[in-house]
Amino acid sequence: MNKYLIAAIGLVFLMGSSVTMASGNKESKMPPMAAQDILNKMSCEGKKDGEKIRDRTDGEMITCPAKIKQPNFGK
Numbered sequence: 916m917n918k919y920l921i922a923a924i925g926l927v928f929l930m931g932s933s934v935t936m937a938s939g940n941k942e943s944k945m946p947p948m949a950a951q952d953i954l955n956k957m958s959c960e961g962k963k964d965g966e967k968i969r970d971r972t973d974g975e976m977i978t979c980p981a982k983i984k985q986p987n988f989g990k
């Protein structure tokens with residue numbers, strides 16, 4: 916009986932901590948950013964202002980520093 920009790924307590928602790936970790940960053944100060952913007956920002960690192968890079972998602976030319984589009988994620 917003690918084994919089941921310990922297993923149940925451990926399961927509650929494990930599930931509670933995983934739910935807490937998966938809850939996301941709703942209190943984060945960082946604005947939401949699309950993956951395309953993150954890739955463009957990473958590509959522009961180390962480049963001079965005015966250099967052009969090819970966007971990795973849709974292939975259009977981007978001038979560094981890459982502009983972040985600030986998409987509306989269902990708000």
